[in-house]
Amino acid sequence: MFSPMRLGHVTGFAIAMLLAHPAIFAEDIDIFVGGTGAQTAKPNILFVLDNSANWSRNDQHWLPKGTSQGQAEARAIRNALGGLTGKVNVGLMMYVTQGSQNDNAYVRHAIKELNTTNQSALNTKLDRIYNNINAPDEKRQSGPKYGYLMHDVYNYLAGRTSLDSGTGTPSGLADASGYQTSYSRFSSPLTTADLCTDTYLVFIGNPQSSGPSTDDSSNSNALSALVTAAGGTADRLAGSGSGTPLPIPKFTLNRQTEVESLGLSKDCYNNQNSCTSAVNAAGSDCLNAGYSSCVCLSTKESPRDNECGNQDRYMVEGTIINETMVPTGDFDTSKGRDWNLDDWSKFLYVQGCRFRVQRCPIHAPASLPIPSTSSTRNRTTIIPVS
The missing domain is CATH 3.30.1660 (Dodecin subunit-like)
Structure with missing residues (x-):
């Protein structure tokens, strides 16, 4: 059967502060683990990292002097997860980096329990990013389209075919456990145990000063079809000539x-x-x-x-x-027509993604849960961090 995954809401500011100052804002960890400890299944955290060329710049004066954006981000993820061992499931997705300029994503670290072994493996990957920030298998070309990145995030959570059949995936860096078929079809990390568990998507962008590249009609058509199939109505998407785009918050x-x-x-x-x-x-x-x-x-x-x-x-x-960057409280009601990132976020928040839940055979042990035919929802949060 198919069960939809639903999105909840958490402010991006709280998570941004957690990434930057894990010791000072340690109480924000409760956003992930739950203040009461009543949840039986661990929440999922999927970091989605924009590893396009701008991540190797150091205009933000990260310490020590000369540290690039991508290095600071990899270090922040590592530090923020230091106090979550055994409490959450964690994964990492990035842009593919091989071949021609592709905007599809790959699974660098499949969502799995952050136990001691898996945390050590993830830290090794983050250290590899930190030490090779300009390597051609870590950094893709400039000018990414965020819409395709988020489409593959959906495909991963839903266990669907990856965009372009995974063309450009760096085979030496991808996590094979994130795929049913390397690297053309993802393996959904969601199971029956996750039906009532929150899934948090922490998006870390590194766009150029002019913003990400404009999304195209192909991405818009794919998203519109998913929204329609889920019973919703899409806002104005990139390349569409009618409707009102989602408002974008303004910052100063x-x-x-x-x-x-x-x-x-x-x-x-x-x-x-x-x-x-x-x-x-x-x-x-x-x-x-x-x-x-x-x-x-x-x-x-x-x-x-x-x-x-x-x-x-x-x-x-x-x-x-x-x-x-401080929010002004105002919104831009026109620029959203060029980008689908917020629209993919809204889709995951409102309609969610569908993932296959296998029925247990009738002779299954009593300890194995047998999914009902009713619709069960999983909450997921999109957390943008720029």
């Missing part, structure tokens, strides 16, 4: 500057300008410590032991720029 950039006194320079200099040029140069200790810029002040100290000869040490200041 909140930039705050902090200046810290770092004490006297380690080395000695002839003048203030020479000192500033040194401490603000690429690879300097000051910039490597995570400061956006460093400068030497006119305040100086001439060592009494003649260690500097006729030179001086200068007081150094470091500047940190903190940038935070």
Whole structure:
């Protein structure tokens, strides 16, 4: 029989903070494990990672200095899961990276219990990403279409054929347990034990400043057919000439500057300008410590032991720029016509995906659950993290 999977709702902000500061916001783990501990089946967490070319940039000033977006994301996932051993099931999906520019996805780590063995295996994969962020089998070309990525997320959860029959899947990195047939058909991670369990999709995007590439009519037609088959009506999708697209929340950039006194320079200099040029140069200790810029002040100290000869040490200041995207409360009601990511999210939230549940034979042991013919729903949450 087929049972639909339904979506619940959790704010992306809470999860974004959990990824960034797992120790400070450890209580947010209850979002995944449940505050009462009453659930018998473990919740599922599927991380969906945009590994397109922009993930190797370091414009956000991640620490240590020079850390790229993708590296910070892999490290954040690893850290956030540190306190969830034995409490959840976890998986990871990414864009395929081999061959021509494909927008389909592959299973890097199939959803499975986060026990000690599986957590070690996942950490090894995350470390591999961190250490090879620019490798051609880790990073795909720029300009991805998010609609196809989310279509394959649906296909994986539903145990359907993968887009393009899995063309471009890096065979050395894909998790074979995520497939019925490598790599053309996914194996659904959902079972009868998951019918009343929440499934969380944590999407981490790395789009270009202009946004992801516009989705096409093929992706829109596939989504529209699924929505219609589930008894719903699609909003205006990419390439469609009628209807109203889903509104997109607007954000504003909140930039705050902090200046810290770092004490006297380690080395000695002839003048203030020479000192500033040194401490603000690429690879300097000051910039490597995570400061956006460093400068030497006119305040100086001439060592009494003649260690500097006729030179001086200068007081150094470091500047940190903190940038935070803050929702304005307004919505853009036009740009959504180009992208289907939110529409796939809405579909999974409202209609859910259908996955096959095998009936137990009549001679099955009494301990095995025999699914009823009634419709049972599984809740899934889409959590965007940019």
